[in-house]
Amino acid sequence: MEPAIPAGIDDIDDEWLSQAMGSPARITGITDIGTGVGMIGAIYRATLEGDGPDTVVLKMPGLDETARFTAQILRLNIREVGFYRELAAESPIRVPHCHFGGVDVETHQFVLVLEDVGSYRAVSQIEGMGRADAEQAVDEMAAWHAHWWGKAGPIVERGTAMAIHDPIYPMLLPPVFSDGWAKVRGAMSVPRVVETVADGWVEALPEMLGSLATTPSTLVHGDYRADNMFFDDDGRVVLLDFQVIGQSMPVGDLAYFVTGSLSPATASEIEPGLYERWRRALATEGIPESELDGMWDVYRGAALFCVCYPMIAGAGMDLTDERQRGLLEATFERFERAADELSLTDLL
Missing domain, CATH: 3.30.200.20 (Phosphorylase Kinase; domain 1)
Structure with a gap:
């Protein structure tokens, strides 16, 4: 028993x-x-x-x-x-x-x-991940996406995952985002582009969700970032935290990882290469190239969506705590880079 x-x-x-x-x-x-x-x-x-x-x-x-x-x-x-x-x-x-x-x-x-996998090597979310670790993480992300490619529907039906088109998201995200944004804005300074995106984010939400809800879909991790992984003795990822697994366009995981777990300098240098590496890995796993066409535009929209994460997290954070505040500051700095290089304000 x-x-x-x-x-x-x-x-x-x-x-x-x-x-x-x-x-x-x-x-x-x-x-x-x-x-x-x-x-x-x-x-x-x-x-x-x-x-x-x-x-x-x-x-x-x-x-x-x-x-x-x-x-x-x-x-x-x-x-x-x-x-x-x-x-x-x-x-x-x-x-x-x-x-x-x-x-x-x-x-x-x-x-x-x-x-307890805490004895394995960790990478600081605040410091950011280097090229070699990022490439390994993206290779394994692609293997995850390929494994459940087109198979997430039954998992959602069993209640083990939620689809990005679930009506709870457009109902819950706007008030939670707005509360978090109000708290963050009152407690710390943020880059101007973050203010611009945050002020227009709720209005843009239906289009962002709609884009991520199209096919092809797979089981996404939903929180694929440095703080949720270790690297074992062979250099392979040990992945944690499966609270937000869901059904979605897979490229959202990639956009979230790159915009959140790499320093601005590293992301600027390797973002296009990581995107192509992910595509090639999926093709190697047998995913048809035709199903990967047009993913870059969805990637940009997913990067825009990612500004919600620090706002939602910030709503429950103690922003006087040095590490928690540091996490938000690093996230906003990285989003500023993404907004500039991916022209994200054009999507509002």
Whole structure:
């Protein structure tokens, strides 16, 4: 019998974890590793004694009420637990082993007990990813997209993912974006082009969503960025965080990755090459070239859409916290580069 889903971290003890992992485990310490790093959920590392791993990662609902509301409306917890239960075994990108995952579909309370991959090499989201890592990440992104190319529909129907054309997005995103933009604008200075785009973003949203909702579609990760990946000893990606997996045009993942995880100088130098590399990798995986035509225009629209992410994240951030503020500042600097080089204001 599966253990009950705990209400909070204080409910996780030796007995609960032993039942969840299927072998005796004794907890010698639990450390919060999620606070201040822009996570919607609460994340902890448990240090263990016993025959199993020395540590595991525990993921549970966040404590912030805004974050919990967003998670419930967008089914974030249901999606992530569903990914680990239904899809992780076939992922072409390595993901942490899930020792246990459970979610209450009525309350959205959930828990994940995951392999701790924190010993692998990480790349700072604020510092940005270099060329070699970016190329590896894009190659593996293409393998992910190709694997589920044209196959995301049934996953959406099961409730494990949400389609970008789901009516919740045009209903929820404008007020959440506006609230976040008001908070960010009042707390920090942003580049002028960010102000221009943000002021016209809500009006442009239906066209952006419509573009991403066209075919071909695949299962997208939705949050493919430096902070959500490690690189293992062979240099391959270990991917995290599957709360926003969905059905969409695949190029949105690429635009989000390039505009969010590369420094302006690096993105300026390698963005066109990464786009072509992604296309070639998909073609190598057997995706017809005809299905990749016209993707660059969708890529630009997806880059424009990406200004929503720092606004939505900012709504739940402590902007007096140095790292959280630094994340937003880096994101806005990178978006400024994208807006200039991709002429994004022309799309408003």
